[in-house]
Amino acid sequence: MNIGDVADLSGLPAKTIRYYEDIGLVEPLRSSNGYRSFRQSDVHKLAFLGRARALGFTIEDCRSLLKLYADTDRASAEVKxxxxEHLDRIDSKIAELTEMRxxxxxxxxxxxxxxxxxxxxxxxxxxxxxAAGSIGKASR
Amino acid sequence: MNIGDVADLSGLPAKTIRYYEDIGLVEPLRSSNGYRSFRQSDVHKLAFLGRARALGFTIEDCRSLLKLYADTDRASAEVKxxxxEHLDRIDSKIAELTEMRxxxxxxxxxxxxxxxxxxxxxxxxxxxxxAAGSIGKASR
DNA sequence: GTTGACCTTCCAGTAACTGGAGCCCCTATC
DNA sequence: GATAGGGGCTCCAGTTACTGGAAGGTCAAC
Incomplete structure (x- = not known):
């Protein structure tokens, strides 16, 4: 499959898919014309990445998650x-934004x-x- | 005043202050030895920037806000x-994070x-x- | 005169892409 | 056979707002 089809299937822009290859998250084959040739497993991996990213996991988290996914001997504790940790980051961020808000x-x-x-x-x-009671003084 | 003192006063790292000069947010004078020499007005400006950034305003927002602050003929509508707009950005971000969470x-x-x-x-x-009722299916 | 704290500039890196230039490949149509 | 289009390719630069570090100048104190 060419990159355009995979982009459509996975919902990721072609640029992003190339970038993911660059940083070693996927390793598509190459056709004789130099085009990337994606297997089903690549597509699946990219969809996985898309969902993990949508949940806000960092790329490095994604890398770890993919490794754990591939390892059938993993302990779910590692994934959890x-x-x-990501949930904590989200909570901090929400708290920060809520205060700003x-x-x-x-x-x-x-x-x-x-x-x-x-x-x-x-x-x-x-x-x-x-004068006393200013918002500025009270709010911070 | 030297940059270190200003850093202490404003709470901003010296690096950040230099960066703000780089991008034209402050324009400290220079002493004969080449050191930056900050006036009270620079310190005030930097503290303003620190607070605006703490509220999550972008640098470009800060630039606009500083300009409006300096303009005594401004309309508060512009500031508002x-x-x-920033409040809307914050709300979107909170909504996004809340969903992820x-x-x-x-x-x-x-x-x-x-x-x-x-x-x-x-x-x-x-x-x-x-099987039916899977979290994955239900959640998205 | 030599530490040590402070200052300077400049370069590179961060996170995760995104846009664009310049070029190749493939298919279809004239 | 030429050309037009819609892919694809690589490489470079830019985004945001800093941050770290190297290499070196300045200043006050001992």
């Missing part, structure tokens, strides 16, 4: 550990958003001193 | 728009995490067909 939405709400220059958002970023 | 935590819960090779996480990534 990778997934749990809270501060930012306070500021946005406080901003008139009209033609006048007065702006609590800028005031907060500049840490301008305001 | 930048902040609202849901799928992933289902899979993690379903995985025994022991010495045996059977692993629902890998099975899902590989889209192995399971």
């Amino acid at each position: 550990q990778i997934a749990e 809270a501060t930012l939405s306070h500021l946005v709400d406080a901003c008139a958003g009209d033609h006048r220059p007065d702006c609590p958002i800028l005031a907060d970023l500049a840490m301008e001193q305001k | 728009q930048i902040a609202e 849901a799928t992933l935590s289902h899979l993690v819960d379903a995985c025994a995490g022991d010495h045996r090779p059977d692993c629902p996480i890998l099975a899902d990534l590989a889209m192995e067909q399971k």
